[in-house]
Amino acid sequence: MDTNAFLQTATGLATQAGMRILGAVALWIIGRWLARLAVRLLSRVMVKGGVDNTLIGYVRSSLTATLNVILVVVILGFFGVQTTTFAAIFAAVGVAIGMAWSGLLSNFAAGVFLVLLRPFKVGDFITAGGITGTVTEIGLFVTVIDSLDNVHNIVGNSKIFSDNIQNFSSNAYRRVDLVAQLDHSVDHRRAIQLLKSRLTAIPNVLKQPAPDVEILSFNLAGPVLAVRPYCNNVNYWQVYFDTNRAIREAFGEAAFPVPEFHYAIRSERPQAASGTYTPATA
Numbered sequence: 001m002d003t004n005a006f007l008q009t010a011t012g013l014a015t016q017a018g019m020r021i022l023g024a025v026a027l028w029i030i031g032r033w034l035a036r037l038a039v040r041l042l043s044r045v046m047v048k049g050g051v052d053n054t055l056i057g058y059v060r061s062s063l064t065a066t067l068n069v070i071l072v073v074v075i076l077g078f079f080g081v082q083t084t085t086f087a088a089i090f091a092a093v094g095v096a097i098g099m100a101w102s103g104l105l106s107n108f109a110a111g112v113f114l115v116l117l118r119p120f121k122v123g124d125f126i127t128a129g130g131i132t133g134t135v136t137e138i139g140l141f142v143t144v145i146d147s148l149d150n151v152h153n154i155v156g157n158s159k160i161f162s163d164n165i166q167n168f169s170s171n172a173y174r175r176v177d178l179v180a181q182l183d184h185s186v187d188h189r190r191a192i193q194l195l196k197s198r199l200t201a202i203p204n205v206l207k208q209p210a211p212d213v214e215i216l217s218f219n220l221a222g223p224v225l226a227v228r229p230y231c232n233n234v235n236y237w238q239v240y241f242d243t244n245r246a247i248r249e250a251f252g253e254a255a256f257p258v259p260e261f262h263y264a265i266r267s268e269r270p271q272a273a274s275g276t277y278t279p280a281t282a
Contacts, residue, residue, distance in 0.1 A: 024075050031074065035067035053122050058115045061140050107141040110161035114138060120167045125233055127166040129155040173206055173230050176240050180247045183259045184222040188215060194254060195227055198246040204235035221259035 039060050046056045115138065120126045124135050126145070133147035143160055145153045168174060182191055192213045199211040209230050216226035227247060231239040 027075055028071065031067075031071040035064065035071065038067065039063050057122070058111070058138060058140070065140075104141060106158040107156045110157035111138065111140050111143075113161055114143070114157055119165050120169070124167055124169040126168065127164075129159040129163055131155055168233050168236075173209075173232055174236060176229050176231060176236065176243060178227040178240070178243055178247070179216060180225040180227050180251070181219075181259045182222045182225060183257045186222065186256050188223050188225070190254070191225065191251070191256070194250045195225070195247065198250045199227070199229045199243065202229065202239060202242045202246060204231050204239055206230045206232075220261040220263070 042063065043056055043060055046059065114120075120128070120135055122135050122138060125133070126135060128143070128145070131145045131147060131153045133145040133151075133153065135143060136146050137144040139157075142154045142156055145155060147153055180191070180195065182188060195213045196211060199205055199213070200207070205211060206229075211229040212226065213228070214226050215223050217224045227243060229239055229243055
């Protein structure tokens with residue numbers, strides 16, 4: 001065996017393999033840079049075009065995943081792997097994964113519909129999938145919602161899309177629903193006038209529509225007033241707590257009596273029957 005020829009052949013193969021590896025690394029680095037550049041440029045174009053942030057994030061995620069798959073296929077082709085074979089394998093693996101992880105595919109499909117139909121967008125305050133909070137991200141498979149107690153909730157898109165969705169940010173304003181209990185002795189007309197004047201002085205309460213204060217129902221303590229100011233969604237909790245405080249202060253300053261539930265319990269003893277009872281005789 002010719003040692004020199006063997007060494008020359010091995011050196012040539014090693015050099016060729018090394019060049020291919022270096023070329024693949026360079027191709028990966030350049031490809032990743034180009035992919036990020038393409039995604040960045042597309043994002044800038046969409047931002048300048050006034051495209052919604054939710055759709056921009058969704059397109060960026062989809063484009064990044066697609067370009068990474070294409071880059072892997074190109075690198076494999078650079079090493080001499082038949083890309084058609086790889087594509088077939090990739091498709092078969094995709095089918096297998098789809099059958100095993102059908103939930104992920106349903107989440108993906110629901111995510112597409114959420115972006116297209118846009119029942120809500122990033123920044124909206126919603127109730128969906130059993131969670132109430134502010135939407136911070138709409139992804140390919142999940143939606144991220146920060147609840148009122150500042151908990152980070154990750155909810156599958158299919159669960160959101162298959163359930164009822166309440167969007168509190170869609171309309172220009174919303175109503176705060178509270179009640180105020182009155183005693184039977186209180187003049188309800190005076191109480192209503194006091195609350196209406198107090199509500200108009202609360203910051204961020206809308207003038208139109210004007211706050212509603214009316215008798216809602218009655219119970220053993222007296223009339224129950226419905227107290228309903230209107231405000232923008234971002235001011236909801238501030239108006240909610242200020243309204244409760246206004247009810248307490250208005251009734252306290254007016255010296256209204258504290259409502260009490262009164263029960264009347266009557267007991268009647270049966271009266272003795274008049275006359276004499278005579279038993280029958282045979």
